Amino acid sequence: MFERLLSKIKSYNPQLDEELLIKAYTVAKKYHEDQFRLSGEPFINHPLEVAGILADIELDQTSIIAAILHDLIEDTELSYNKVKKEFGEKIANIINGVTKLDRIVFSSKEEKQVENLRKMIIAMSEDIRIIVIKLADRLHNMRTISPLSPEKRQLNAVETLEVYAPIAHRLGIYQIKSELEDLSFHTLYTKQYEKIRKMVKEKVKQRQAQIDEAISIIAEKLNEVSIQADISGRSKGYFSIYNKLTKQNRSFDDIYDLIALRIIVEDVKSCYAALGIIHSIWKPVPGRFKDHIANPKFNMYQSLHTTIISHRGDPLEIQIRTFEMHKFAEYGIAAHYKYKEGIIQPTEFDKRIAWIRQLLDWQKELKDPQDYLESLKLDLFEEEIFVFTPKGKVINLPRGAAPIDFAYQIHTDIGHNCIGAKVDGVMVPIESQLENGNIVEIIVSKTPKGPSRDWLGIVKTSNARNKIKQWFSKEERQESYNAGRELMLKTLRKNSLSFKDVPMKVFVEVAKELNYENADSLFRNIGSHKVSVHQVFTRIIKKLNQGQTVEKEIAIEDLKKPVEARRFSSGIIVKGMDNVLVTIAKCCNPVPGDKIMGYITRGKGISVHRNDCNNVLTLMKNDRQRFIEVNWDSYTPYKFNAEIQVEAIDRTKLLRDITSVISEYDLNIINASAMRSNKLGIARFRFIIEISNKYILKDIIDNLKQIGSVYDVYRVLPRKQS
Structure with a gap:
């Protein structure tokens, strides 16, 4: 197996350090000697297969060696320092990065899932080869998934489809992305997979003569104008077909790019020349032409796409690109690490990893796991359109984006102060959907305005959504701070005190006792009713007493008497x-x-x-x-009964998840009842809980609404008489 790998690498990398590669294999074989996979085969076969996948996309020597050694630090006694000494710091760091990713276990708990995704993105930022090796590792594991239990196979397939395949897509590694999707599809939906496979096989058989004929005609016409080209046919991935059938509600015969012709030429000029020749032979289908050479996709994919009606009357998609573009179409970001140096300019590489840098910025800005996960999913799965500024700059946006998305893409302040938009010279509502080729001009308020909360239901880009949420978060923080200081001041005044009587260090000490960072944070939490002003005031009094004489203590106790007396009231x-x-x-x-x-x-x-x-x-x-x-009585720490109803699509562990949220607030559940509609599968729960104020109740309701399958939560109030 190693000899075959060595031969494959030498075929594209004549400068290979064969001695170092053999050394890596020898070390890996030694440390994996007594290890076996679940299938019973020697474990050494796995890293060799992973290296083989990387060799298929012609990766550099560093990547291949790191792939051969990638399981050693985790699964054997070989240390990082030993690898660093024998193979250099770069290879050791890549292996260490892969090892960290191997320790990730994706969980249904959102916080854990987000944290694991963050680790993956940080690994990508350190060296993109870490994630490329991890993708190859996952690909081989999916190819050899059969020895695993059905539950484990399902789990791995879902992880692959939801995380690894989209990342491969984002990095432009189509070859790996497509196979990961199809292997996962086969595991999760075997019957549907087999059905589509047979349909594609039959369709290819039916259209083979048409494809061969089209290839022959195009080759002849290109040869007449001295354009050298490689022309071939390719079938669309099974999972991609399944998605179009289910998500777009299309019939099998309506999928134009089921089978496509790929024309690869020497340069960009030849791409457009070939396009002109093809359109002179066959009639193009309106609206099906896409120029991804002038407007590359988010992962810098470049190609011309057109759909023509062949002489047999059938639609046929044709893709035209250069050899260089084809390498990036198949290998994506990995093409930067092909064995030749200088294959891609640094500025071009920076464009390709800009997405990763954006994700790193988000993880610093977005503290809420839900927001971060939402941003990541939006960015992984978006489909693009291209629109223009009045000066002709191209702006990439997801399909369905509105002028507000465009505004935030230009600049945050333009987004915040957007009051209108012109599309192709015509005023349109800012929630209108943009289309390919639109020229968009944003009308900005002359005075600072700020976004509307309604925009969160309109925007499609994670960038716009995050900027809007950050603006409101900042505004709310300031409002909570002001409200908290005002509440504290009123409480002090009622007891013949003021801020002058309470040193700032006392507020800081109380803040620390309540696990808040500083006094500002304490005031914000008072203002947002996360801590009661009475609780803070009581602690302040105790601290003031500690530093005063007995006479002063008595005076302060006298101040507290009215407050203490109220505790025996009903609140x-x-x-x-x-x-x-x-x-x-x-x-x-x-x-x-x-x-x-x-x-x-x-x-x-x-x-x-x-x-x-x-x-x-x-x-x-x-x-x-x-x-x-x-x-x-705001000073009385009394509990009151409140009744809430939770409505959800029934599932296992639903009641556990609901009561878990309520218990986080350390509240008593006075009464609980449940009802289920068997026909609709809807569950309704009613709880009577003890709370101290309606702000806590609102917080509980908001958190209950975040539970999976819950679609409504509300406080049960008496019906108004009509």
């Missing part, structure tokens, strides 16, 4: 009355933050209702004089 302040029996009405279960009013009952004290409670509306008609003003 409600009744205007003009003390020591009165107060109860929370069970008909509407108000919680702090709700608008409330009191009703003087006959012999049972005061009953507190929500303003919109049905009973209040009824009693108001007859006993208006019995209503009295009441307010929430």
